[in-house]
Amino acid sequence: MGQRRGNNRRDYRRINRRRQRNKRLMLFGLVLLGIIFAIGVIKIVTGKIQDAKLEKLQTKVTQENGSFIGAPPFDVELLDVNEYSRPGIPLKKIKGIVVHYTANPGSTAEENRNYFEGLKDSHETKVSSHFVIGIEGEIVQCIPSSEIAYASNSRNDDTLSIECCHKDETGEFTQATYDSLVKLVGWLCYRFDLKSSDVIRHYDVTEKICPKYFVDHPDAWEQFKKDVDAQIQVVAEEVKAAADNKTE
16 A cells, blocks of 8 residues: 555656656747747848848949939838839849829829838739829839839839829829929930830820820820930930049
């Protein structure tokens, strides 16, 4: 009888030790999983911060190298990389520039940019643009010129896109919007060795009535391309003058 009780005590202690060991192992596993999760979160956050710093640095380097000479002022507010508005896919080669209108009368450049950004959460559709020009002529860059935007259908992989805001249903641009568009397109043409004939409307890709005013008024579109030709020459002269100043 006494021996049986002794055996029971030993069995109880052995089982208890096993339970304690299992608890410690489980606790260790939970702590380890927590550490791994925390490291993952830190890497994601750090990666985003580093990407943002790199993008700003690349912009600064480009400006210092002089390729921003002749460019109109614009704010760089890049979208987060996401599958709905900035997929992060490299452009094969820039062969053209596509002009659009927002079809959202009275909206600002910032509002349209924020709409693109919000698609990463709403998943409403896939759409974006490299640049947006506002009613007052302000320009916001949403996507680097080295990546595609979801804007021009079959020409997404070889063109840059520009969305233009407008006041009313006619789609006509304000003078400030028009002037900024001419300056931006002229500079981009010079920078990427394009001609005004490489500048097209969204309509020329899909026959969508976009940009509406330039589709409804082909003569205004032809005048716009003439103004772009003149602006390309202005940029070329500014670049040459800057180069001459460096050699003096």
